[in-house]
Amino acid sequence: MRFDPAGRSERRLSGPAWWFVAGYGVSAIGTGLCYPFLAIYLHQILGLSAGAAAVLLVALAGAAVPMSVAGGWLVDRHSSRAVAIGALLVQTVGWLVVAAGAGYVAELLAVLVIGVGTGLFLPAVIPIIAGLSATEEVKVRTMSLRYLMLNLGLGLGAGLGGLLLGSASAATYQWLCAANGVSCAVYAAIITLRVPLPRDGGRWVQQRARLVRFRPGLNYGLLLVVQLLFVTFGLAQVESGVPLMVRAELSGSTALAGGLYAVATLVVLAGQLPVSRWVERVHKTRALITMGLAWAGAWLLGYAAGALTGGPRVALLVVMMVTFALGECAYSPAFYTLVEKIAPEGTLGRSSGAAWAVFQVGNTLGPPIAVFLAGGAVPFWLVLAAAATLAAGLMLVVDRRMHAAPRPALVVR
Missing domain, CATH: 1.20.1250.20 (MFS general substrate transporter like domains)
Known part of the structure; x- marks a missing residue:
């Protein structure tokens, strides 16, 4: 399945672009459900010390930094669509392990996996949007909608998560983390089924014998x-x-x-x-x-x-x-x-x-x-x-x- 951005109106988002943005919102809702409460889950529910919980949160954020660089290399070398799908599935695995609450070592590995998946996913976003947009105006509009869906999804997810955790047990925290993993899997399915590859020559499908040297x-x-x-x-x-x-x-x-x-x-x-x-x-x-x-x-x-x-x-x-x-x-x-x-x-x-x-x-x-x-x-x-x-x-x-x-x-x- 291929998509030709040149065949679209110069000012309208394509169907695949709408699906990509909608999927971003679905994933953001999942993040809002559990991420604001992750420190509480690790410290108060799983019984980890404050220092141990802090180490996990730093590890999650820290792992994303080098993997963003690595993800950018993979996008240029291969397909940003494939990188995005794989990264979302990696995040799914990480959040399901976090939900299992199997102890400090398992949680540390899980947050590192989540950080890796997050870092790999982010560099694919701009190339995918560029490949689905016929003009700069459409790119701007799609970027805006992505940011809008991010904020809306985080707000809705956090509000719903707060309501569900009002008088909740440990199981509720675990189900919310699992729901975040499922939201990543749903987004991966949306990209797989509804965000096709661009036609040959699209900027985000790179097939080269070697990478172009990066001279920013x-x-x-x-x-x-x-x-x-x-x-x-x-x-x-x-x-x-x-x-x-x-x-x-x-x-x-x-x-x-x-x-x-x-x-x-x-x-x-x-x-x-x-x-x-x-x-x-x-x-x-x-x-x-x-x-x-x-x-x-x-x-x-x-x-x-x-x-x-x-x-x-x-x-x-x-x-x-x-x-x-x-x-x-x-x-x-x-x-x-x-x-x-x-x-x-x-x-x-x-x-x-x-x-x-x-x-x-x-x-x-x-x-x-x-x-x-x-x-x-x-x-x-x-x-x-x-x-x-x-x-x-x-x-x-x-x-x-x-x-x-x-x-x-x-x-x-």
Whole structure:
């Protein structure tokens, strides 16, 4: 079964693209069902020490980093579709072993398997979407829908999981982990049955005697630095640093911290598609520049909130989260479309893998950096604003380089 993206409308998602995005949502629901409660399951239900549970969580995240690089190599060497299917089945096995609760060694092996499967899967996402999209506008739209389904699925899964675990036994935790494994298997089946191979010549079906040498260049190197800044001092801080600072520095309640996170999530869900339509019309570097400046402004609002009290402080924090979330809506469609645009021919898998590996690193570094900054001499909010401004400045350099007129050739007479 083959698919020809050129035969589709230039602005409409193809049927396989819709299936791929829908499957992403199914898998995200499974992740939401159990991942937010994984530490509780390991520590309180299985009886592992806090240190042992922490080691397992770090192992899960750490295994994904090198495997994202390896997955990118496999995508360039073989088929991103095959890599994605295999990676999802690997995750299925890992989550079923976690659900079995067979002891520390088995759980350690299981989380390593999950990390391997996660790392292998991520580099296949951008090449698959690129192969199913006739134009850049469709790529942007598909990337936006993927991010929308990710957030919606995680929210629905976490909400349902919380309800099911209200007065639950150990068996409920185990069933939720097993359900996550099943969701990965369902996604693998969807890709197998409903996301066909592109016709010969598609960028994500590589059949070469040898791999093209990966020479990313300065633009891509700067893009990776921007990714690290955006994730470490942006996305990761919404889940870790912002709640911590609201409680410790701004004397806010846990309910306020949770409410601010809920506001950001709702804005992302409501604003993702409208913002993506704007991203379609502008150059992706300029969308990321605007996003960086919006985030810098949002963090400055957080800093200003420290000078207020009561209702005005809460209102300013809400505006901060709305501003951040609207900027976040541009992140996935602009950044990953730009990765696909900058990647040299034949290296899209490795380019995607490196970007996802940096994402994992930033997500891991973010929480401890938040704790460090909470007791530091430099205000937390100003550090975040400076990082966002730096990221916008680096994107401006990339933008200038991509739009620079080529130098005329020297003619020797």
